[in-house]
Amino acid sequence: MNPLVVATTMAKRGMLAPGPPQRTARQLLALRRWGFGLAGELRQAASRSPKAVAVIDEQRGAVTYAELLARSERAATVLADLGAAPGTRVGLLARNHVGAVEILFGASAIGVDLVLLNTGLSAEQLALVAAQQELVTLVHDDEFGPVVAALPDALTRIDETAFTTRLEALPEPAPLSPPARAGRTIILTSGTTGTPKGAARKTPGGFGPLVTMIDRIPLRARGRILISAPIFHTWGFAALQLATALRAIVILQRRFDPAQVRATIGDERVDAVFAVPVMLQRMLELPDDGRSADRSRLRVVATSGSAYPSGFTTRFMDAYGEVLYNLYGSTEASWISIATPAHLRRHADTAGTPPLGTIVRLVGEDGRDVPDGERGRIFCGNGLVFEGYTAGAANKEFLDGLVATGDVGHREGGLLFVDGRDDDMIISGGENVFPSEVESALIDHPAIREVAVVGVPDADFGQRLAAFVVLHEGHAVTADEVREHVRSRRARHVVPRDVVVLDELPRNATGKVLYRELRERA
Known part of the structure; x- marks a missing residue:
């Protein structure tokens, strides 16, 4: 540098x-x-x-x-x-x-x-x-x-x-x-x-x-x-x-x-908070405490670890100010890109841009970089890419010195967007579907507090989507209402066949949804 x-x-x-x-x-x-x-x-x-x-x-x-x-x-x-x-x-x-x-x-x-x-x-x-x-x-x-x-x-x-x-x-x-x-x-x-x-x-x-x-x-x-x-x-x-x-x-x-x-x-007159996204979601659900002036010293709320629900970043900054910085990274790749408040105001769901000294490539199935607007596998390189797993696991794929993140994304207007895990994509009736497309549509439903969507085997279509939803207190929703909400916003082939209402989504200690448990349940 x-x-x-x-x-x-x-x-x-x-x-x-x-x-x-x-x-x-x-x-x-x-x-x-x-x-x-x-x-x-x-x-x-x-x-x-x-x-x-x-x-x-x-x-x-x-x-x-x-x-x-x-x-x-x-x-x-x-x-x-x-x-x-x-x-x-x-x-x-x-x-x-x-x-x-x-x-x-x-x-x-x-x-x-x-x-x-x-x-x-x-x-x-x-x-x-x-x-x-x-x-x-x-x-x-x-x-x-x-x-x-x-x-x-x-x-x-x-x-x-x-x-x-x-x-x-x-x-x-x-x-x-x-x-x-x-x-x-x-x-x-x-x-x-x-x-x-x-x-x-x-x-x-x-x-x-x-x-x-x-x-x-x-x-x-x-x-x-x-x-x-x-x-x-x-x-x-x-x-x-x-x-x-x-x-x-x-x-x-x-x-x-x-x-x-x-x-x-x-x-404690805090200047900066480091958290994972689900923590901010829980904070924003609290009733107003009338102490917004006490947060006047707060300059940075830095998060990483998982994606936010569609549009959440805007709601958080409306409440806490222009303080939200979200790092897209992984245990293996350290940092990949960082979204600043300006990035998130421009597009609430962006992963931002790579910081200093970081290279990010989006690569198609032919191994070549994809143009803006097209999806590609995300590869990353920086000064702290991991040295390999220590035991019991095959190492990550590398391409020209860059490590595979395991995600698929695209660029739009100079910003990076993460569309989902490359192994999460399902083929339903011959169509490629990313569960994140359905999650981003359902989180806008006024009755739905949280949602997770997974692909499960289907005898007729090869795979189908199952949506697991957690409702806001005092709200109710039917499976048909959930499907209609998606149908009115997304293509027909991404409408979930199964809809399950849960009291809460299974999460690990860092707040990440345990999708494997949902697949087993489905």
């Missing part, structure tokens, strides 16, 4: 503001010694702003960067005592709290590969993932004791309370030195279509990835960032990386509660 672009962007976001010369020198030395991974980012922040608040935890209160560094080094000692060593894999099953953050930084500092486990895993799924990832140790929040109870005795397990007790009993450790082998963070894929897979994250080699994000999403140094997206999720983990690089104040809450988050934005 052009050094001038890097310097200009960092200056614009307040990262090059003058500071005490000795601290600035220590900050740069920390990055030189430790690199741009978690361990290095924490040390540069603690060197420059040791007494500044790093984390506000709902149970522990405020923790400074110096305190966070000291406790992370103790966490590293505890992990080593439990058998973790450079290159071994440790699992972390935890919600968003400062203790989990200490373990993240501690593991990075001693070269351990840390596997971030989805808090929604069943006991059976957890056992499978633990075996596939060859975990030697598992650290978990106390509440997950019943889930981990069935794991093999050979796997060392320690709960949050026991880990904290051991950490606080340690004397002040000697400062750590960079490990010979840098640790990796392994994030599980969502598992919405099968068993979650582990994707190893690259360690940034410089300021490029940070600049890519803050050039498009206007985060500032020493801001106040509420991370509601789970830290075990790619987006929550990215938020922690960005916040540490910016020496920001991170606000953490173990569980997402829409009313609590809305109140926290005002009470």
Whole structure:
């Protein structure tokens, strides 16, 4: 990336503001010694702003960067005592709290590969993932004791309370030195279509990835960032990386509660929120609290992880202002494109445009790029494309160094649109159909709160569409009314044959709809 672009962007976001010369020198030395991974980012922040608040935890209160560094080094000692060593894999099953953050930084500092486990895993799924990832140790929040109870005795397990007790009993450790082998963070894929897979994250080699994000999403140094997206999720983990690089104040809450988050934005004078789309949907469903003026400091609401219902982004910005930034990405590809408020006002359903240093191609069946307006498979390349799955899965397809996202989309007026998963397209009566076309039509129905559409086998047509709908409280709708609503807005061949009303859609811990469960039910 052009050094001038890097310097200009960092200056614009307040990262090059003058500071005490000795601290600035220590900050740069920390990055030189430790690199741009978690361990290095924490040390540069603690060197420059040791007494500044790093984390506000709902149970522990405020923790400074110096305190966070000291406790992370103790966490590293505890992990080593439990058998973790450079290159071994440790699992972390935890919600968003400062203790989990200490373990993240501690593991990075001693070269351990840390596997971030989805808090929604069943006991059976957890056992499978633990075996596939060859975990030697598992650290978990106390509440997950019943889930981990069935794991093999050979796997060392320690709960949050026991880990904290051991950490606080340690004397002040000697400062750590960079490990010979840098640790990796392994994030599980969502598992919405099968068993979650582990994707190893690259360690940034410089300021490029940070600049890519803050050039498009206007985060500032020493801001106040509420991370509601789970830290075990790619987006929550990215938020922690960005916040540490910016020496920001991170606000953490173990569980997402829409009313609590809305109140926290005002009470904690939040500048930025990182969330997943379903969280904003729940916030917008709340009755007006009359506190819109308290949100005057809010500049960024950054989301990723799944698509929004058609038109939702406009409704959210009408309520919260021009603050919504939506990143289209994946565990494997990191970021692909980012939609700004201006993009979303222009077209509520766009995925935006690729940020700095990112290449996106839309490729047809013949392997050539498709023209604007035509659908093609989406391939992406950037500085943090994953290095491959860690165990038990075939790797993603690559084309000229670009990774397949698994999605199909098109370009229109310079903007990218995602039409659906390339394996979601069904052929019904000889016609190609994407379920997302039907979902976007049905979400406009006044009685429908949420909708998911899947393809199921059909003896006559090969496949047919089944629509699963969740209704607003006090509303009712018949299957014929649902079909007529689609028929009046879309081609005849996309009208769903089956209509099922549910109390709620099945979702994983990050809010993604579990389409495989719907297909099984259909």
